[in-house]
Amino acid sequence: MDPRARPFRSVLYIPGSKARALEKARTLPVDAIIFDLEDAVAIEEKPAARTLLAETLAGNDYGTRYRIVRVNGLETEWGHDDLAAIRRAGADAVLLPKVETTAQLDALAEAVPGVPLWAMMETPKGILNADALAAHPRLEGFVMGTNDLAKEIGCRARPDRLPLMASLTHCLLAARAHGIVAVDGVYNAFRDEDGLRDECEQGRDLGFDGKSLIHPAQVAVANESFAPTEEEIDLAERQIAAYDEAERAGQGVAVVDGRIVENLHIVTARDTLAKAGRIAELEAAS
Numbered sequence: 218m219d220p221r222a223r224p225f226r227s228v229l230y231i232p233g234s235k236a237r238a239l240e241k242a243r244t245l246p247v248d249a250i251i252f253d254l255e256d257a258v259a260i261e262e263k264p265a266a267r268t269l270l271a272e273t274l275a276g277n278d279y280g281t282r283y284r285i286v287r288v289n290g291l292e293t294e295w296g297h298d299d300l301a302a303i304r305r306a307g308a309d310a311v312l313l314p315k316v317e318t319t320a321q322l323d324a325l326a327e328a329v330p331g332v333p334l335w336a337m338m339e340t341p342k343g344i345l346n347a348d349a350l351a352a353h354p355r356l357e358g359f360v361m362g363t364n365d366l367a368k369e370i371g372c373r374a375r376p377d378r379l380p381l382m383a384s385l386t387h388c389l390l391a392a393r394a395h396g397i398v399a400v401d402g403v404y405n406a407f408r409d410e411d412g413l414r415d416e417c418e419q420g421r422d423l424g425f426d427g428k429s430l431i432h433p434a435q436v437a438v439a440n441e442s443f444a445p446t447e448e449e450i451d452l453a454e455r456q457i458a459a460y461d462e463a464e465r466a467g468q469g470v471a472v473v474d475g476r477i478v479e480n481l482h483i484v485t486a487r488d489t490l491a492k493a494g495r496i497a498e499l500e501a502a503s
């Protein structure tokens with residue numbers, strides 16, 4: 218199935234150790250959840266978080282929310298136990314941190330047969346290998362790990378994210394070349410709604426499918442930013458109508474709002490309507 222056939226506008230991290238947040242997430246209007254066993258869980262809490270998360274996943278219904286578990290790296294002392302817990306409890310996908318090589322994905326694929334794989338893109342080596350990683354037959358999506366990446370690059374945090382732009386767009390190209398999902402990094406200042414909106418819109422304009430989030434207060438902004446707007450839907454409908462009419466008149470191009478509309482614009486217009494339709498379907502089902 219096409220990994221991009223479902224919306225990934227809002228992808229919320231939840232520490233696997235926080236029972237209250239795990240419970241609360243069942244009522245939040247998120248497209249996907251990343252249940253975290255890696256960096257959001259302190260070392261001394263790792264085993265307890267794994268057990269709590271496995272029980273939670275096995276015993277609770279998360280409805281339409283796509284359930285992704287972020288495990289610890291397989292080179293750590295926790296990674297393989299995390300995967301064993303996922304095999305028992307069940308999850309929709311497994312997310313591996315700091316992925317750099319296809320060999321890491323092969324090892325993960327073997328450990329969780331049949332489960333779709335996701336990769337954190339957060340090291341210079343991983344970013345440079347994005348094409349090969351995105352081509353992996355089991356890989357379904359990238360999540361940008363912008364905090365780790367900024368640390369590794371040694372760049373400054375800037376509101377325009379200029380130092381990260383090459384990495385973000387490189388991963389997007391790889392994701393699109395191989396038809397997988399691309400989710401943008403987190404916005405750390407979780408009480409700054411205006412800043413979040415700016416960064417969501419930047420990510421959307423670049424081409425990301427959605428944004429990874431750290432707090433419930435960020436969900437509405439992401440859902441709104443990554444959905445087609447009323448204006449975009451209206452324009453798409455008018456482009457399709459105008460183009461149909463032009464074709465009936467034996468012409469290959471139409472003009473809408475003073476702009477040329479060719480076949481390729483119709484492909485985009487149909488994609489916009491399809492995406493809006495999928496979001497409406499998901500919201501009706503949840």
Ligand code: COA
Pocket residue numbers: 229230231232237238239241242253256257403407430431432433
């Ligand atoms: N998912 C689901 N629910 C969450 C949540 C999350 N990521 N973060 C907070 N909540 C819940 C809280 O449990 C609380 O619920 P309640 O009102 O029912 O008690 C409510 O939202 C309000 O939380 P708040 O008090 O505003 O947040 P906080 O100060 O307790 O926690 C953070 C702030 C940033 C520590 C917390 O949001 C968090 O742990 N986020 C995830 C961090 C993470 O996973 N990082 C790894 C990837 S970068």
Ligand code: MG
Pocket residue numbers: 256314337339362365
């Ligand atoms: Mg990280």
